[in-house]
Amino acid sequence: MFHLSMPLFWRVCLINGAVFLLGTLALALSPATVSAQPLLSELVVLLLGLTVIVLVNGALLRAVLRPLDRLTTVMARIDLRYPGLRLDEAGSGPARELVRGFNAMLERLEVERSTSTTRALQAQEAERQRIAQELHDEVGQSLTAVLLGLRYFMDTAPEPVRAELDALRDTTRTSLEEVRRISQRLRPGDLTDLGLVSALAGLARDTSARNGPHVRRRLPSSVPDLPPETELVIYRVVQEALTNVVRHARATTVDLDLSLSDDALVLRVADNGVGIRAGAMGAGIQGMLERARMVGGDLSVRSHGGGGGTEVRLRLPVPAPVLGRAGS
Ligand SMILES: Nc1ncnc2c1ncn2[C@@H]1O[C@H](COP(=O)(O)OP(=O)(O)OP(=O)(O)O)[C@@H](O)[C@H]1O
Ligand SMILES: [Mg+2]
Structure with missing residues (x-):
């Protein structure tokens, strides 16, 4: 007109x-x-x-x-x-x-938004690395020194003091383990040392071991060589999804599946808990969504209704040449 x-x-x-x-x-x-x-x-x-x-x-x-x-x-x-x-x-x-x-x-x-989120997540990872390193190098070393000192004095101390020292040694050892665990959560050393599959298996074991629900793992024996940032995204998504199950789901079992299709890697963390409200979103879920987007993946969090639990699904397109190297 x-x-x-x-x-x-x-x-x-x-x-x-x-x-x-x-x-x-x-x-x-x-x-x-x-x-x-x-x-x-x-x-x-x-x-x-x-x-x-x-x-x-x-x-x-x-x-x-x-x-x-x-x-x-x-x-x-x-x-x-x-x-x-x-x-x-x-x-x-x-x-x-x-x-x-x-x-x-x-x-x-x-x-x-995506650029600034990527920057923020990268800064967060770098900060986690730094704190993990300091925990390991400073607090970890000091506690180890205390343990050695206690062992030395236990050998020479009279009987009543020895029992006290023994209790102190137990506390120190527990603290050292806790520091190692926190440091490991902050900087997943398993990921670089043992690879993605073992690192995920470790997360599943930790969840079950710490009075969490039973985690049923279906992980392939190997995955294709993925860029380190993609592996870190998968690891962080599983970590947050399992933490959410423990904190919110009241579930008895969780399925942790990682599978390879023709052109994609599909990760699934599905619990049998109370389910999630549609659109529920905190920093955890938001972080998962943003991390997935950072590496070109697609993440969904949904409930199947009627107490059918919650499913976190991440689909990552993987180029064919990379898939061709799987298990080779
Ligand atoms: N597996 C689950 N089962 C039931 N409810 C869930 C589950 N995962 C998340 N929720 C719900 O979704 C909300 C948002 O989760 P999100 O991880 O984003 O935040 P959060 O866990 O509360 O806090 P954080 O920032 O520490 O992760 C939770 O508060 C919870 O109500
Ligand atoms: Mg959370």
């Missing part, structure tokens, strides 16, 4: 101008006249004319402004945590320029 890039203000002005012009022409060219003291028949004609003007104006403005209402509705649904939603430019009529601008803005925001 109008040139597409014409600003909305001018479109409305033009529509109103056209309607007023038609009304004025109708008055000027038709035999209708209005007396100083309008007659009833003249008032009826005026009223009819006014109604026609309002209706025509309304119909024309509706065509222009309805896409804006649709735009407002979709804008309210946009959530940057679930990227990829775009407005339909083709069906937006006169609001097409606005929709195009909005879509471009979303694109920029999503790129910016």
